[in-house]
Amino acid sequence: MSSVPRPRVAALALAVGLVLADSSIVVLALPQIYRDLDTSVAGVTWVLVSFNLVMALVAVPAAHLARRVGPGRATAVGLAVFAGAGIACGLSSELSTLIAARCVQALGGAAAVTAVLELLPTTVGSERRAVTIWAIAGATGAALGPAVGGLLTELVSWQSIFLVQAPLALVAGVPVLAVARHEAATGVLATELRRTGRPHLLANVALAMVSAAIAAALFLLVLLLIEGWRLTPIGAAVVVSVTPLAALLGARLEPEAVSARARAAAGAILISGGLGALALLPKAEVALTLPPQLLVGIGLSLVLSALTETALSGRAPQAIHGGWTISARHAGVAIGLIALTPLFTSDIAQQRRDAVDAGTAVVLDSRVSPLLKLDLSRRIDERLESERGRVPTIGPAFEPLPEDPADRASVLRLRSELQDQLDRGATHAFSPSFGLGALLGLLALVPIGLARRVDL
Amino acid sequence: MSATRQARALVISALIASLALTGVYLAAGGASYVPAKTQDPCKHRPWRNPQGIEEIVEQFSFSALDGAACELGVSRERLARALATPRSRERFMQRYGIDDTELARALRAGLVRAVDDAEAAGALSPLLAGPLRETVRRVPADQAIELIHDARALLDNVQRFLEPARGLLEQFLPGLSP
Numbered sequence: 001m002s003s004v005p006r007p008r009v010a011a012l013a014l015a016v017g018l019v020l021a022d023s024s025i026v027v028l029a030l031p032q033i034y035r036d037l038d039t040s041v042a043g044v045t046w047v048l049v050s051f052n053l054v055m056a057l058v059a060v061p062a063a064h065l066a067r068r069v070g071p072g073r074a075t076a077v078g079l080a081v082f083a084g085a086g087i088a089c090g091l092s093s094e095l096s097t098l099i100a101a102r103c104v105q106a107l108g109g110a111a112a113v114t115a116v117l118e119l120l121p122t123t124v125g126s127e128r129r130a131v132t133i134w135a136i137a138g139a140t141g142a143a144l145g146p147a148v149g150g151l152l153t154e155l156v157s158w159q160s161i162f163l164v165q166a167p168l169a170l171v172a173g174v175p176v177l178a179v180a181r182h183e184a185a186t187g188v189l190a191t192e193l194r195r196t197g198r199p200h201l202l203a204n205v206a207l208a209m210v211s212a213a214i215a216a217a218l219f220l221l222v223l224l225l226i227e228g229w230r231l232t233p234i235g236a237a238v239v240v241s242v243t244p245l246a247a248l249l250g251a252r253l254e255p256e257a258v259s260a261r262a263r264a265a266a267g268a269i270l271i272s273g274g275l276g277a278l279a280l281l282p283k284a285e286v287a288l289t290l291p292p293q294l295l296v297g298i299g300l301s302l303v304l305s306a307l308t309e310t311a312l313s314g315r316a317p318q319a320i321h322g323g324w325t326i327s328a329r330h331a332g333v334a335i336g337l338i339a340l341t342p343l344f345t346s347d348i349a350q351q352r353r354d355a356v357d358a359g360t361a362v363v364l365d366s367r368v369s370p371l372l373k374l375d376l377s378r379r380i381d382e383r384l385e386s387e388r389g390r391v392p393t394i395g396p397a398f399e400p401l402p403e404d405p406a407d408r409a410s411v412l413r414l415r416s417e418l419q420d421q422l423d424r425g426a427t428h429a430f431s432p433s434f435g436l437g438a439l440l441g442l443l444a445l446v447p448i449g450l451a452r453r454v455d456l
Numbered sequence: 457m458s459a460t461r462q463a464r465a466l467v468i469s470a471l472i473a474s475l476a477l478t479g480v481y482l483a484a485g486g487a488s489y490v491p492a493k494t495q496d497p498c499k500h501r502p503w504r505n506p507q508g509i510e511e512i513v514e515q516f517s518f519s520a521l522d523g524a525a526c527e528l529g530v531s532r533e534r535l536a537r538a539l540a541t542p543r544s545r546e547r548f549m550q551r552y553g554i555d556d557t558e559l560a561r562a563l564r565a566g567l568v569r570a571v572d573d574a575e576a577a578g579a580l581s582p583l584l585a586g587p588l589r590e591t592v593r594r595v596p597a598d599q600a601i602e603l604i605h606d607a608r609a610l611l612d613n614v615q616r617f618l619e620p621a622r623g624l625l626e627q628f629l630p631g632l633s634p
Binding site: 255257258259261262263265266267269270272273274276277279280281282283288291292295299356357358360361364377378380381382424427428 | 518537
């Protein structure tokens with residue numbers, strides 16, 4: 001172990017964590033981007049979808065390329081492209097340029113993250129240890145991404161998420177330059193070109209399905225917290241941190257003696273259970289999202305590690321098979337987002353209309369004076385318009401409160417009833433999407449169950 | 457414990473935890489939410505207690521809103537918010553592709569329905585309902601909105617018109633009697 005170059009291992013782990021964090025880091029920034037760039041919820045989803053889609057499409061070709069040009073050079077160039085595209089993302093003032101830059105970022109990221117898996121075995125001296133470091137770095141990045149993104153969005157801006165990545169990517173690339181120079185000078189690749197074995201189809205299909213379910217959990221929960229329940233990005237970051245914390249807890253509790261198939265099945269069941277509970281939230285209360293997140297987090301750590309180990313175990317070359325797992329995970333996320341976005345955007349719009357109409361009905365049918373009712377209707381309409389499609393905090397529409405004590409009491413009761421209608425409507429709008437996510441998690445049990453030979 | 461039993465225990469624990477949590481949320485009313493539905497504006501709503509000017513004015517407004525909303529194919533609540541200000545009216549007309557003529561026609565139809573409902577509820581004498589119906593059929597859109605917001609002026613005018621025949625007022629306009 002003493003001969004292991006720790007700075008290089010740390011740099012390679014940083015590169016993997018940084019790239020895989022990018023599939024989720026913008027989740028908490030999406031509502032801000034949505035408002036700043038004056039777009040729709042469906043449009044802003046592509047900031048996330050484009051990155052994951054390109055990662056899914058190019059991960060395997062990038063792995064092949066990395067083995068041809070040399071993993072050192074592929075990592076260095078990949079990180080440089082990732083950093084440059086990150087700066088372009090941060091400077092984007094239009095959705096189209098942001099999405100284009102995200103696609104380029106994914107190209108660089110795919111090259112780097114798959115090439116690192118080829119570099120790590122020679123750096124740490126063991127293929128199994130290399131896979132472990134690679135998997136932990138990726139999982140840590142993906143788990144920390146949303147919280148870090150939320151903090152940066154609130155403390156600085158959404159642009160800072162991308163701008164901060166550039167220097168970090170360059171730092172991660174510095175120790176790799178020596179390898180790249182050596183490859184360029186000698187023309188010798190760090191690893192010999194071996195025949196590529198077939199990917200583990202069932203493990204990768206299960207990875208894709210589980211990733212789609214996890215994407216649903218994370219993306220929908222963030223939108224529910226910020227757009228539905230009006231939490232700040234920092235507040236939402238704190239709340240959704242429960243999932244990665246539970247994942248870390250799950251990783252520590254993971255029973256090593258248990259087969260990968262059983263761990264994968266247990267993980268998929270927990271994710272489905274967590275998503276099922278999110279689909280059945282009885283009230284619009286943050287505390288009620290914590291137990292489901294606990295299940296999703298523990299399930300995530302069990303299923304991702306088991307399926308990644310299965311997909312890579314005994315297969316060579318590692319970069320190509322690592323590329324397949326990256327491709328499967330990101331394809332799952334992209335498909336999950338593409339499938340769920342239309343469902344919940346139409347639901348949330350309809351629910352909002354229904355809730356506002358029901359709330360106005362409460363006002364019109366109330367016992368306050370007719371003129372006050374009409375005035376309240378006007379103020380509610382203005383409030384809705386000012387919130388631009390977001391579920392509004394309706395309180396300001398009721399201010400100033402009437403001086404007459406009877407009217408005042410009625411108006412306060414109306415305000416509470418209307419806000420309750422809006423909050424419950426917003427929460428309910430997410431239920432079908434969470435339910436679909438739970439179903440995806442359960443469906444992952446099919447390939448997991450079929451993979452009878454996945455035991456390690 | 458053997459690896460197989462550990463594996464079984466892990467999967468069963470995951471199943472129990474998942475079912476328990478979803479069961480608790482279900483029992484707490486997780487599936488009970490049904491969005492409150494607004495009533496169909498085309499359906500007749502009986503007037504509640506049509507006694508006293510305040511009640512009559514309010515019920516008149518609601519009937520007029522229902523009638524106009526029915527014509528336009530929107531909810532009464534949506535139309536009430538739309539008619540709150542000229543800006544909200546513009547936004548509403550743009551969103552639903554309604555022009556000035558269509559809006560005016562719908563508002564007049566709403567007022568006619570309000571007169572019909574007032575008559576049916578016994579708040580307006582049949583002798584007055586006829587002329588009132590003819591009057592509201594001709595009002596311009598802005599005035600129709602004012603009447604929907606507050607029909608007090610219209611009903612006051614009816615009262616002033618009948619001043620010479622004060623003795624008959626109670627018979628014709630029982631709800632307006634002091």
